[in-house]
Amino acid sequence: MAPRRTFTVKEKVDIISRFKNGENYVDLCNQFGVSHSTISTMWKNHTTILESFESKSLKIKKNHxxxxxxxxxxxxxxxxxxxxxxxxxxxxxxxxxxxxxxxxxxxxxxxxxxxxxxxxxxxxxxxxxxxxxESASVSQNDCDNWLRTVLPKLTEGYTDSQIWNADEIGLFFKLTPDRTLKFKGEKCAGGKLSKDRITVPVASNMAGEKRKLLVIGKAKKPRCFKNVKTLPVDYEANKKAWMTSETFEKVLRKWDSQLRGNKKKIILFIDNCPAHPQIQNFTNIKLAFLPPNTTSVIQPIDQGIIKTLKSHYRKLLVEKMVNDIEKSTTPFAVNLLDAIKMITTAWVRVTPDTIKKCFSHAGFGKFSTFNTTDEDSDDELNNLPLARLSSAQATVTDWETYVNIDNQVITTDNLTDNEIIESVLQTQEKEDEEEEEDCNLCFIQIGIVSDIKIESEIGSSIESQNWNQERDSDQKQDQYQNQN
Structure with missing residues (x-):
């Protein structure tokens, strides 16, 4: 008779785990050379075995x-x-x-x-x-069913000010109308053009309130931030200028802490993507994931809030471009600090009424579903800045194309195995610490009028001052909603 085989607790846990994970009795018996009854006995006593294993967890961790x-x-x-x-x-x-x-x-x-x-x-x-x-594609019937049967249960007990939606937008922050064709259709896969774009997570609620913006750039310490004491946004950086699961969790845990301090609770609707993990142990934020492939239909942010924000931003950018050109002695330049100031102003100009209508249009609210964007963003070509630029014989595109040029830009990371390994090893190139100076400034050679020559140059000094002192009167409203 073959000698009876004995197993350590670790070996028993290994066998139990493999059985729980789908391996059958026969394969386990053959591999370990034991009878069916031996494996059966282990499974019968698996609770006791696992408890014994767990009782040594401290030792296991030390030996890990x-x-x-x-x-x-x-x-x-x-x-x-x-x-x-x-x-x-x-x-x-x-x-x-x-x-x-x-x-x-x-x-x-x-x-x-x-x-x-x-x-x-x-x-x-x-x-x-x-x-x-959900399946890979969702029909309109699926969306309607979710809005009719699932959404009411999720939002039960929450007021309009407690129902939030968030999403990321990609923004070519230096892009001028005359350069649109160069960037048209660009998705920035693999982190391409990270020095020309930023990722901006946007969050608002059904009451029309807005969360303070987060800007994600490439450089950890951009030179244009030097001597700037405060920013009107939160700022994070990684070499691809994308939202990552780590940044997402960091931001939400900070928000959860603020809500806990203010004794408020919210439900936050987000889409499914690798950068939005199912985070545990929130006390004041309930995460609710929208059905896959439905954001274009039922995500409020996508119903006009993003378009309105980008429209205001690009209007400000064109205004700056025209003003710099008309001064003739001032080269047109845009750096990350300029972009942060303009996106903050643009966010202020997105009205609560626009936000409410977008929630309604997505099926969340009871407001009117028409005119989901601000009236002044419908046809910016007729507005003064772009009209002035066009009349000056610059090569410009239509406003709709210009506003939506970066709609397909990737904003979150779907890491390959090699990129996962790289992130784990925490390799960080020096350029992440501080960008080259000519990457912060964008000087455009514009052939508008023959006697206006804008030359590229490096190292233009940036006036360092507190942005809080530069706000226009319409920015004095409390846009940050830190109490929400």
Missing amino acids: NPTHQDIENALLVWFKAQRIQNVPISGPLLQEKANHFARQLGKTNFECLGSWIYRFRQHHDIVVGKVCG
């Missing part, structure tokens, strides 16, 4: 090889991205991916066992299994 933390971090980033996209994740798949990341990280002695995956799941409160999600 710190060199494997990078594998765990990479696996967690990958896992969150898959779950957001409603990809079913099993234990064996996690093991395979962990081994894959280990090879990429050069950990040749690492072998992912079921017990390692079990600890990984415990550390991060992960439940492995199929994810319930």
Whole structure:
């Protein structure tokens, strides 16, 4: 008779985890050379075995090889991205991916066992299994059904000022009308043109209130910020100028803390994307994910708020361009600080009435569903700035094209495996710390009138002053809504 095989607690946990993750009795019996009854007994006593394993959790954590933390971090980033996209994740798949990341990280002695995956799941409160999600495409009937049956249940007990929607917009902040064709159709995949664009998360509620803007740029310490004591926005940076899951969580936890201090609770509707993970342990924010592929129909931000914001921004940019040209001695230049000031002013000019109508148009409210954008943004070609630019014989495009030129720009990261590894290793190029000076300034050679020559030059001094002292009277309203 073959000697009876004994198993350590760790080995038993490995077998139990593999059984829970879908492996059958026969395969386990054959692999470990034991009878069906041995595996059956382990499963019968799995609660006791796991409790015994957990009782040694402190020791396990101490013995957990710190060199494997990078594998765990990479696996967690990958896992969150898959779950957001409603990809079913099993234990064996996690093991395979962990081994894959280990090879990429050069950990040749690492072998992912079921017990390692079990600890990984415990550390991060992960439940492995199929994810319930919508199909790849959603019909208008699906949208109507969600608005009629799901939305009322989610918003029950919340007032208009507690129902929020947020989304990111990409903005070519230096783009002038005469350069539109160069950027038309550009999505900026892989972080392309990160020095020419910013990502701006926008949040507002059904009552027409607006959240203080966050601007995400490329440089951590742009030179144009030098000696600037305060900014009218929050600022974050990464080398692709995108929203990331880490930034998203950081921003929401700060907001949650503010709400907790003000004893207010909100529900925040967001779309499904890798940068919007399902974050746990909020006390005052309830996250609600919109059905996939429905944002163009039922996301309030997309019903005119973004277009109105961009229209106001580009009007301000063209006004600056025309004023600089007419001064003739002042080169037209736009840096990140200029862009932040203009996007702040543009956000102030988006009216509460516009926001309310956009929520209504998306199916959230009871207001009129027509005229979902401000009246003064309908046809900016007839307004003075662009009309002056056009009459000066500049090559300009139509206003609609100009406003919507960056609608398809990618604003969130869908990381490849290599990019996940890079983010885990926290590689940071020097250019992320401080941009080259000529990247902060955008000087345009404009052939408008032959006797006006605007030459490119570097190092124009930027007047450092507190932006709070520069606001126009219409910016004195409390746009930040930090109490919400």
